[in-house]
Amino acid sequence: MTPILPLSPVLLLVFPDDQEARNLSLQLSAHYECVVANDAASALQIIATRHVDAVICNEELPDMTGSECLFALRTKQPATLRFLSGMAADSRSIHDALYVAAVYEYLRKPLIPDLVAISLKRAVEYNELASSYRRLSHELLLKSGNINITDSDESNPQEKFSDLFYCSxxxxxxxxxxxxxxxxxxxxxxxxxxxxxxxxxxxxxxxxxxxxxxxxxxxxxxxxxxxxxxxxxxxxxxxxxxxxxxxxxxxxxxxxxxxxxxxxxxxxxxxxxxxxxxxxxxxxxxxxxxxxxxxxxxxxxxxxxxxxxxxxxxxxxxxxxxxxxxxxxxxxxxxRERPADILMLAEHFARSFAASLGKKYVGFENAAQEMLRDYAFPGNVRELENEVRRAIALTPNGEPIGPQQLSAAIRNNIEHNRVISTSELSGSLKEQVESLEKTLVSSALSRFHGNQSKAANYLGLSRVGLANKIKRYNIPS
Known part of the structure; x- marks a missing residue:
């Protein structure tokens, strides 16, 4: 069976001088598939129909400047390595060409094919290394992130999108x-x-x-x-x-x-x-x-x-x-609007933090799970992450996380949000309704750490409506 050889990188040469383009093409064809264009329009037509790894463009073209041509090529294939070739008379004009055209390198004429080949090889290798670095950095970020992938409950399957984990x-x-x-x-x-x-x-x-x-x-x-x-x-x-x-x-x-x-x-x-x-x-x-x-x-x-x-x-x-x-x-x-994610994320955070501390994680007690599920988490996932990190640090190795390892804000939340039974209320209907309303407003303010906008949204009130009730019931805010 004939082995499949790797494809050569595609090099686009944009030169109005046919002889100059042919000379370069002959010298570089051993390592590149060379495609030649004599003007910007032809180059744009080529790059619109096929992938190009690198392009060397003459500074002056019949229909536009080389920099303008590279601008247009870049919007079509931004990953293409761009080189500009010319006879800039001073370092400032070379600098401007590099900056404005955003090219990898400015190649001064007369072009020496061997030196051009070295520049191309260096650029291709750099591009591959940069791409590999970005890919590996992303993969490392996923592996060393704050959430580890674990088996999920079949009734509540876990999903992920990049670094985000969810089941809601x-x-x-x-x-x-x-x-x-x-x-x-x-x-x-x-x-x-x-x-x-x-x-x-x-x-x-x-x-x-x-x-x-x-x-x-x-x-x-x-x-x-x-x-x-x-x-x-x-x-x-x-x-x-x-x-x-x-x-x-x-x-x-x-x-x-x-x-x-x-x-x-x-x-x-x-x-x-x-x-x-x-x-x-x-x-x-x-x-x-x-x-x-x-x-x-x-x-x-x-x-x-x-x-x-x-x-x-x-x-x-x-x-x-x-x-x-x-x-x-x-x-x-x-x-708070996706409570199904709370315990799933807490499990992930707990396993990750326990592993980093060399502890054996055995789970949350039912009471601790209930407290987490009922808490509003005004700081959202970041607050949950910090809460679990603290709980893991305070929990003895091999023991489940209980209410005593959770912060006072979460432990007290149950007390603040408990339902008042009719036996605890006294007075007229109006007085009982006002007492319950005061309790609910106080509870919401406590739940969101005094943030009136979030408390108002939670209670279904306007900001002004909540302010009026705070004033009416003389609730500390």
Missing amino acids: RAMADVCNLAKQAAATDLPVLIYGETGTGKELLARGIHYHSRRQSQAFIAENCSSIPPELLHSELFGHRRGAFTGAISDRLGLFSAADGGTVLLDEIEGMTEHLQASLLRFLQSGEIKPVGSDRAHKADVRVIAVTNVSLEILVDQGKFRKDLYYRLKGIEIKIPPL
Whole structure:
């Protein structure tokens, strides 16, 4: 049987000079499948119909510049290695070509085939190593994460989407929508309370998309000053402002072909919102202090724990940017709305933390399970994770986790939320109703640690309605 030989990498040579292209093709054909185009239009037609591993493009073409051609090629196949060839007279023009065209290397003429072959080999190896590193890092993250895969109850089967584990119908719907979003290049807007796993869902979308071998970069829009955030995202040129001692690429350029996660997107200033909108519409990046723009093919995932729609109504967020970001909108339900996930996640966390401490895990006592199931977890999965970590640390080796290992907030929750029997009530009907109402309001405030917005939502009241009841019953808040 004839062995199947591995396919050679495809190299696209875009040169208006046929002789120059033929010389390179002859020298490189031993290791590459060389395809030749004499202008940008032909190159674009080739790359639209077949995969290309690398492209060497002449700086001047009959129909556009080499940089413009590489821009267009990059949007079609962002993972393709790009080289620009020319006779730049000074280092600054070479630097501009590298920065604007986002090429791997600038090849100065006259081209020496042996040196070109070395540059190509080095670039292909680097690209393979980078892809392997990203893949292995993701796999390592899954294996060393806070949740371990264990056998699931047949009546409540466990499922997973990237780092997210769940068994509830609500989360199944969320992850199914995320898988559909991953198959597109549309921007995604993820909404959810703190600790629900918004970044994990965003990573899952990236690693299930065609961009999985490219970079995933996250940035918190509220953690740094607005002027620095603009430079962080779009880059800057040396001397653009005080302290800009060197050029900065910017996250959008660094993530070319990949995904950028913008956390707490509501923290962006109006000026930054305008810049982001322009990038989403055109794909163009203009670094601070530069008079030239270049393009990047980046998928944007925005994350927030507040309603952008309300901020739009209040005039605090651009309506056009909101609709551009919500190409696909995904809302992650809080943990209290999917109680089926609580014990399943607690089991996962407990097994993982016990193993890391060298302890034998034997389970939760029934009373502890009931307390966990009945607690609202205002901090959601992150709070549950911390609660289980604490419980494992306090539980003697080989013993089940009991109520005594849980925090006071969870232990006291049963007392705060116990139902008042009619025998405990006295007075007129109005007095009994008011007594019960006061107890329920107090319980909700305690359950959500004084957070009136969450307590009002839990009770089905408006924020003003809850405030009126707090004042009426003189409830400490």
